Amino acid sequence: MAAKSSVGNRVFRTLASVKTGIILLIILGVVAAAGTLILQRPMTDADQMTRAYAPQTLRWLDRTGLTDVYHSWWFALLMAALGVSIVFASIDRFPKAWRLVSRPYRRPEPHFRAVLPMQRSLAISHAEAGITAAEKAFRNAGLKPQRTVENNQTAVYAEKNRWSPLAVYVVHASLLLILTGGIVDAFLGYKGYLMLTPGQSTSKLEQQNGVTRPLPFTLRCDGTGQENYPDGTPKKWWSKLTVIEDGRVVLRKEIVVNDPLVTHGIRFYQSGYGQTGEVESLLLNATAKGETRQITLRPYQAAQLDADTKVALAEFIPDFVMRDGQVYARSKDPVNPAIRLAITNTAKQAKSEVWLFPALHQQSGNSPFQFEFADLQMAAYTGLQVSHEPGQWLVWAGCVLMAVGLVMAFYLVHQRFWAIAVETKNGPALWIGTAADKNREHYEESFTKFVEDIRADLARQDEESVPAGKRLVQA
Amino acid sequence: MSRATASIERHPASSNNGLLIGVALGMAFLTFMAFLSVVKQGNLFNESNLLYLALIFYGGASALYIGFGVTGVERYVKFASIATAIGFAANTLAAGHRWYIAGRPPFANIYEMLLSFVWTVALLTLVAERKYKVKVIGTVTMPLAVTGVILMQLLPSAVHPLVPALQSTWLQVHVTLAMLAYAACALSFALAMMFLIRDQMKTETFLAVTSGMVTAIYLGIMTRFEKWGGLAVSAWDAQNKEEIFIQKGVRLMVTIPDLGWILLLVLLASVVPLAIYGMAKWRKRENFLTAANRAVFIGIALQVIALGGFILRTRGAAYASPDADGLYPTALAASPFILSGLITAIFASLLYLMLYWRRAGLERLLPNADALDRITYKTIGIAFPLLTAMIAVGAYWANQTWGSYWSWDPKETWAAITWLVYAGYLHMRITRGWRGRRAAYFAILGFAVVMFTFFGVTYLLPGLHAYA
Incomplete structure (x- = not known):
């Protein structure tokens, strides 16, 4: 039984030690660095990976998880070990630190007085005068003096920023909060990408890992666009989004980069914008028998040409190229469009087809109508980064807490003051001492000044306590 | 020889004034020449003129600080300090002018970052000198500032509007914090070096470290060595002031013939002292x-020749490329990495020479080792919270922009590694009582990681922070 507890104790001690913490920090640093030097799967194309590494090397890298360091089990284990090390170190040291804060060392014993670096002794007429002067000086410095009497000896204690020694626990707690936030997001969070064109809506999300997840609402895109600077570089991408629940519109927002839509804890970020290669609307001038008429064509919608002729957009190739008698699209930019129109004559029950090549001013096919290209609106899509990160609030709370902790740790100095009336061989004296947990040189100066103030006060007291007549005699 | 030394000692005033007058004349001459050309252009108050003014004064300050470092004449510091202050004022106006023109703080690209970095370095130098009385700090920091301003002249400086992802207040906060944190790290590095000097570290150890560093730099540059002594550099489109890309992420490289041999020679020369x-x-x-x-002397001479050769051969010349037909121009701005490497190596070697010649004098100028150790710690006590805040704000901004507060991109990861190094330093110092040498080594390591995060990641590792 005893042996068992000593093993547990040893494990605890090892994990709680600063050495373990430092070793973990070093290992984490090294593997994190390795992850930036070796190509990582989530950020690299598969064929780029095969080009960069020999097959055998790549197999080995994959098996060890070095191609996805930050999501590997051993990286998670290292983080967990760091978390455990922080917790154990805190459990190990906190009680002692707490004792020091809750029950401060109020009475400077002789052995303590012997070794304290910052201390002075002032000659006083009697104990009470010295203690009163010290208390007054403490109060003037904005401190609350606490008086203790033991064995007829009076001591005064005061302190400043008494909580500052606990700052390191605040910082460590904040780190744990951030780690917890990360873990919560690893298990409960998800990310995905949506591509919507104006008018389109969805209530499903394809996640990064390929799984499709239903959304508790329907998201509709009401429009998207790009604004440019005069020099042509993009200035702004925007999308108008509408959230629909049970057929009712509950939220509308125009999102831009840096300003997402948030609903049900899910965030929609403007992250991409581009051309679908599809037509939104096509404006044509149709001429037959000397009569010209302007028609607007949209996908899947027929337009009336005359009383019994209809025309529909059958196919649109934004940038066509002929190869082996076939029509191919070279790009999604409408630089050299080919337009196929389906014309139906309801009276004659006849169908015909027309190809238009606006860039070449050509029309092929059999139709009494002469079509002339007037205007074209291409459909754009908006790319939305979707993320659900319930743990982020823990992360932000951790960041704020860490800021508080670091300010406490570096800039709030725990300073303690003691004053005690002692008997020396030259008569009664007031012993004053101070200790600061950082920035000692600075406090050496202020302590000297502090002591000088008490000395001056004592001198004044002495003068006042001496009767006027005596003073004259002395003079 | 001995008579000359004696006469200098007998008339210190005349030799002091020599440098002062020389520097003053040089600065006056350069300012006058600049003024003439400005009058011809008719546009007095603009950013490039202000920067040029800052460069002249920072240069003068550097000369005086180095003069102080070498001779120990206190009077130089006073004038160096004044020159730094004037340069700083011009630098502030230049940054302010750019801010005014762009309508946003100047942190959007590497040119503007350097502008802000140089500004911070000059400010911290003045603060360290006035508040902490570390007079010799300018010997290190002002040449750094001069290098920064020179590098800026080579980078594209046109005011570009911000791409959408950068249109956020958090960006300004993030970058300001980064600049402040990195400048504090730079200061802690300089202080740690001074500590090692004051702590009686042997001069030959500095020799080994300096040669090692120069060797490492030239080994890095040698990765660009091509067959038959060529040196591969990026091609440069002078009209648009940008690198030429074959496809996304793949730069067009041209080969400067024979330059590789000189660099190889310098590499060998830097291995020799080691x-x-x-x-x-x-x-x-x-x-x-x-x-x-x-x-080392021979090495420095060769390094200067290599730098001269590099500058002459990259300016306004066109070279063949192994990847494409025809000749393509290159420019200094296309190889900021090589250029900073060459300049850093010379600068480090010169600092070593200063130490070698004037060790005793230098030591007398420095505060005592204990004080330096404490100030180093205090500087890191400033840098660490700034680093933490910089990372936190960056995470918040990333969350606003990319929908994820942490995505392990190389810059993020290296910022975290920097944070880990300084966290390690603080633990060792506070709980293990590490003082002196070991703490100084840690501070130096920390700054090396900072430099890699700032330059190395930007140029060597691809990632989301591509615009910085």
């Missing part, structure tokens, strides 16, 4: 060290 140092340690022969120091 080798002799090793021999001296192994055979325990102190007299070898004199030879090692001679080798």
